[in-house]
Amino acid sequence: MSWKGILETLPVKEKFSEKVIITNIDGLNETYAMSDVIPQYDASTKKFSVKLYDGLVSTWEKRQVMNGVKVTNSAADAILGANDDDLTDLQAKYQYFDTDPSKRIVIFGHTHKAKVIPFENLQGQKTVYANSGTWIDHSLNYPNSTFVVVTEGGNDSPLTFVNLYQYSGNGNVTQWGTAQAITH
DSSP states (O other): OHHHHHHHHHHOOOOOEEEEEEEEETTTEEEEOOOOOGOEEEETTTTOGGGTTTTTTTTTTHHHHTTTTSSOOOHHHHHHHHHHHHHHHHIIIIIIIITTTOOEEEEEEETTTOEEEEOTTTOEEEEEEEEEEEEEESSSSOOSEEEEEEEOGGGSSSSEEEEEEETTTOEEEOSSOOOOEEOO
């Protein structure tokens, strides 16, 4: 019931049984319904299961290989950390900045919380992680209609800027947060 309540607060217009979720990753090639991501309790086995994630723990290592994950972790750590926005954001550092010095900017959108965070790579160069935020999650306690813009300085400047912006319903776009710059 908690999961159903959470999902009902999000702007989902489809019925829980309507097959609308297409992932096509990790071998998940079916079309799924919202009810496939809600834990279901089986009284006969006294266990919870989630159709979309059945077998997740037993196939976790294989999934990481399939997805080219450079810095692997355990299924338990991933599951426990899935609701930790900071841990999710730190994956940019672990997976990219700490493994490949040519990666200087990484943009995710997984947590829906808009932010720009400076890091350093293994060569001591400044790197920038940005989370684009969300466009539609109006019910949550952070801004919506946010997006990231990366602007190269061109011939006149060796700087590349990473900015967060917020679009308002009246057509205005304003900078949201503090921009970060790196030299290229």
